[in-house]
Every structure is written in C-alpha cells, then in structure tokens.
Amino acid sequence: MAKVKLVATLGPSSWSEETMKRMVAEGVNAFRLNFSHVDYARFEELAKQVRRLETPLRPLTLIADLQGPVIRLGEFAPFQVRPGDRVTFTLSSKTEEKYAVPVPNGVFFEIVREGDEVLVEGGRLAFRIVDAGPEKAVGEALLEGEVKPRKTVTVRGKDIPLPTITEKDLRDIEFSVKAGFDAIALSFVRSSSDVQRLRDILFDYGAEDVKIIAKIETKSAVEDLDSILQKSDAALVARGDLANFYGLEEIYSIQRYIISRARRFGKPSIVATQLLESMISNPLPTRSEVVDVITAVRMGADALLLAGETAAGKYPVESVYWLRRIVEEAEREPLEVEDVAPDKSDLYESIAKGVVSLAEVISGKIIAFSEKGNTARRISKFRPKAGLIVFTNDPATARYVNMIYGVRVVYDPSLSKADQNLFSKMLSKALEHNLVNLGDLVVFTSGRRRGSTDLVSVERVKSE
Numbered sequence: 001m002a003k004v005k006l007v008a009t010l011g012p013s014s015w016s017e018e019t020m021k022r023m024v025a026e027g028v029n030a031f032r033l034n035f036s037h038v039d040y041a042r043f044e045e046l047a048k049q050v051r052r053l054e055t056p057l058r059p060l061t062l063i064a065d066l067q068g069p070v071i072r073l074g075e076f077a078p079f080q081v082r083p084g085d086r087v088t089f090t091l092s093s094k095t096e097e098k099y100a101v102p103v104p105n106g107v108f109f110e111i112v113r114e115g116d117e118v119l120v121e122g123g124r125l126a127f128r129i130v131d132a133g134p135e136k137a138v139g140e141a142l143l144e145g146e147v148k149p150r151k152t153v154t155v156r157g158k159d160i161p162l163p164t165i166t167e168k169d170l171r172d173i174e175f176s177v178k179a180g181f182d183a184i185a186l187s188f189v190r191s192s193s194d195v196q197r198l199r200d201i202l203f204d205y206g207a208e209d210v211k212i213i214a215k216i217e218t219k220s221a222v223e224d225l226d227s228i229l230q231k232s233d234a235a236l237v238a239r240g241d242l243a244n245f246y247g248l249e250e251i252y253s254i255q256r257y258i259i260s261r262a263r264r265f266g267k268p269s270i271v272a273t274q275l276l277e278s279m280i281s282n283p284l285p286t287r288s289e290v291v292d293v294i295t296a297v298r299m300g301a302d303a304l305l306l307a308g309e310t311a312a313g314k315y316p317v318e319s320v321y322w323l324r325r326i327v328e329e330a331e332r333e334p335l336e337v338e339d340v341a342p343d344k345s346d347l348y349e350s351i352a353k354g355v356v357s358l359a360e361v362i363s364g365k366i367i368a369f370s371e372k373g374n375t376a377r378r379i380s381k382f383r384p385k386a387g388l389i390v391f392t393n394d395p396a397t398a399r400y401v402n403m404i405y406g407v408r409v410v411y412d413p414s415l416s417k418a419d420q421n422l423f424s425k426m427l428s429k430a431l432e433h434n435l436v437n438l439g440d441l442v443v444f445t446s447g448r449r450r451g452s453t454d455l456v457s458v459e460r461v462k463s464e
C-alpha cells in the first residue's frame with residue numbers, strides 16, 4: 001500500500017458503486033465531492049455508498065469541497081475568441097448580443113480596472129481590460145479558445161470582496177454535517193479568521209469532529225499561511241485557483257512552500273489539480289505528469305487529489321491505478337524532505353521524535369494509539385521510515401489520520417486508552433491483521449491524558 005494517500009473526486013464518471021469499489025481496490029483512501037455541482041439527493045446517497053465500502057482497516061474519508069465566493073458567467077451562446085478580439089463583460093444574467101459576456105454580479109465591476117487581466121475558467125481564457133465602467137468592461141482576448149456560459153471568472157491577483165463562507169456554503173455545511181461528511185474543504189481562505197468562522201459554525205452544529213481542510217488558493221492565504229495552518233486540520237494546495245494569483249511557473253515553489261510549512265505544523269498537506277490531467281481523455285498519463293506526481297511525493301505531500309480525471313474523465317479507475325503505481329515507484333527512494341526539529345515548547349512532540357528515532361535505531365515498527373489524531377500527527381511529522389500503524393476507537397479519528405502520510409489505520413471500538421493491557425491488545429490485533437510479523441520489534445506509544453503522547457514501550461513480537 002502506498003504511504004502517500006490518494007483522494008478521488010466523485011462525479012458522473014465515477015459515482016456508480018461498481019466504479020467506486022474498483023477505485024478503492026486500486027488504493028483510494030478518500031473521496032471528494034465538489035459542491036459547485038451539488039445535488040443533495042445524490043450526494044446523500046453517495047455518502048451512504050462510501051460508508052458501505054469502508055472496513056475497519058480501510059476507512060474512507062469523505063470530503064465536502066465548498067464552492068466559496070466565486071463569480072460565474074451568466075447565460076449566453078458559446079463563442080470562439082482569438083487574441084486581439086474584443087468582448088464586453090456586461091452586468092446581466094443573460095444576453096444574446098454578439099461578443100457580449102454577461103456577469104450577473106456587480107462585485108466584478110467594482111473590482112475590475114483598466115489594465116487588469118480577467119481570467120475565465122481558471123485562466124484557460126484571459127482578457128486584458130481596456131475600458132472599465134460600473135456595468136460594463138471591455139476586454140481584449142489574450143488567448144485563443146471558446147468562451148462558455150457559467151464558467152468561473154476572476155481578476156488576476158485580486159480577492160473577490162465577498163464573504164469566504166457564502167449563503168450557499170452555509171446550506172452546504174449544514175447538509176454535509178447531516179450527511180456525515182468527515183471533512184470540509186474551505187475554498188478561498190484568506191486568513192485564519194475564515195477558518196475560525198467555519199470552526200464556530202461546526203461547533204454550533206455540535207460537529208466539532210468534522211475536520212477543516214484549508215484550501216490554499218489565494219495570495220492572502222499564502223501570505224498568512226502559518227496562522228491558517230495552526231487553525232486548520234489539513235491544507236490543500238489548490239493549484240488550479242492559485243494560478244489566478246501567481247504565474248504558472250511559480251506554482252512549483254509555492255507547492256513546496258505549503259507542503260513544507262504544513263509539515264512544520266504537523267498538518268497533512270494535499271496536492272490537487274491536473275496531476276494526471278491528460279487521463280481525462282487518454283488511458284495513459286504523459287511523461288511530465290509522471291514527473292509531477294513523483295515531485296509532489298518527494299516534496300513530502302501527505303496526499304494527492306485527482307479532480308477532473310475521476311469526476312468527469314473517461315478513465316477514472318485507470319487514473320487511480322496510475323497514480324498509485326507512480327507513487328509507489330516514487331516511494332522506492334527516500335523522500336527529499338528536510339529534517340524537522342520538534343517544537344521545543346511541546347514536550348509530546350519531542351517524545352514523538354524520540355519514538356521515531358528509537359524505531360529507526362532498533363529497526364522496529366511503530367504502533368500508536370491515537371484518540372483524536374494528535375499522536376498520529378506528531379509521529380508522522382518525523383516521517384518514520386518503517387511507517388506507522390495507528391489504532392483508534394473513534395471513527396472520526398480513523399478517517400482523519402487516514403489522510404496522513406504513511407499511516408495504516410485500524411479502527412477498533414473495543415480498545416480504550418484506559419485499558420492496562422492496551423499495548424498487548426494492539427499487538428495481538430496487529431498480528432491478526434498481518435501488520436506485524438513474529439520476531440519484529442515494535443515501539444508502542446500513546447498518551448495517558450487527552451492530547452498527550454507520553455507512554456512508550458518496546459516489545460518483540462512472540463507467538464502467544
């Protein structure tokens with residue numbers, strides 16, 4: 001099994017139970033649903049379908065990806081543009097005028113200025129604005145392509161001055177909590193207060209166990225990254241929308257920066273978008289896609305996310321197959337991640353580092369019990385070479401640590417932190433599940449108090 005976790009977006013190409021089953025067999029650990037295309041009845045059914053496919057040793061994390069504050073084009077007949085062609089963005093929801101593009105949101109006209117670059121569909125089309133007014137903006141096409149209705153529109157480098165959590169998002173959050181989603185991916189986060197706002201909303205629903213994945217896709221988020229990471233449970237490198245703020249050539253270093261900061265804070269990082277883009281229509285990836293996936297693994301990403309490849313492509317199962325195959329190849333060589341030092345102010349983190357060093361010195365395996373996921377995060381931060389087996393009695397924790405690099409999860413409600421024989425029980429279950437072998441040395445760890453990691457013990461696996 002790959003150490004890097006695999007996330008697949010569900011969509012019309014992949015949401016049959018049979019296809020999902022095959023994707024799980026190929027190694028998918030988590031499913032994402034994109035709430036830009038939400039259909040509550042279907043999503044509720046899919047959430048149930050995901051639960052039917054999971055087992056105590058193969059939890060499946062279900063992620064609700066909120067739409068966030070986006071502006072979409074209105075209704076019009078698609079048309080082709082070539083560089084130099086002029087189009088007029090007009091404040092309306094629908095138009096039949098030639099070369100007119102309706103934008104049904106006044107906010108767009110408040111922020112767009114002469115000289116700005118307007119991006120449609122994440123930059124697939126770009127227009128230089130030559131004249132901007134309160135209800136109209138004239139743009140000159142910079143790229144060739146088809147302008148299509150309902151696609152997203154942004155102004156390069158500018159945040160959209162709408163609340164990060166929109167009315168639609170609020171409805172979607174309520175739905176996700178009720179439908180049993182495990183994590184919410186918050187789009188267009190701009191500061192840690194956006195994350196706190198979601199935390200408060202979840203608290204009001206009594207859904208503190210639902211995890212928050214901060215999508216890093218604005219310049220403000222990159223600039224405020226550390227405090228966002230502190231407040232979030234995971235970070236997602238949203239390479240698609242990052243290109244609204246940065247040049248494509250800058251994506252590599254921003255991805256590396258986000259992955260490395262996330263690890264400093266012991267939070268899982270997920271790399272998304274265009275990993276195997278060509279597989280939307282081809283059964284094989286390109287050479288450069290293979291290199292991109294290997295690069296993300298070597299940088300130390302916890303998880304990789306397929307989007308259009310599995311949601312709307314012709315080869316959803318093959319895409320997962322190739323992603324796993326490339327990841328496994330990348331994992332044959334050591335990671336290129338820097339050695340991080342434990343945070344001196346956090347004793348438990350130093351103990352976790354000690355556990356990893358000890359396991360390495362004695363060539364042992366690590367078995368941890370993690371109630372809320374803290375022990376698993378702390379240990380994984382130091383990237384134990386022999387991996388990490390995590391037992392938990394909490395299903396939310398099982399599905400959270402399931403997104404963390406190298407973690408083999410065992411959900412077992414019969415275990416308890418207070419049990420004097422916890423370590424020996426975990427050992428016999430690990431043997432039963434073939435996670436350890438006779439003769440192996442095992443380093444056990446857990447915490448006596450909630451949130452701590454302060455018990456360590458070493459044992460050799462013997463037949464009982």
Ligand SMILES: Nc1ncnc2c1ncn2[C@@H]1O[C@H](COP(=O)(O)OP(=O)(O)OP(=O)(O)O)[C@@H](O)[C@H]1O
Binds near residue numbers: 010034037038152309
């Ligand atoms: N639930 C869904 N229903 C229908 N189509 C979907 C669904 N989820 C994804 N898709 C399709 O898969 C494509 C890629 O999915 P992805 O989640 O990456 O969307 P995206 O690139 O973020 O685009 P969008 O701007 O539409 O949110 C989408 O553009 C859409 O065509």
Ligand SMILES: CC(=O)C(=O)O
Binds near residue numbers: 215217241272
């Ligand atoms: C995944 C996503 O939202 C992005 O890449 O922009």
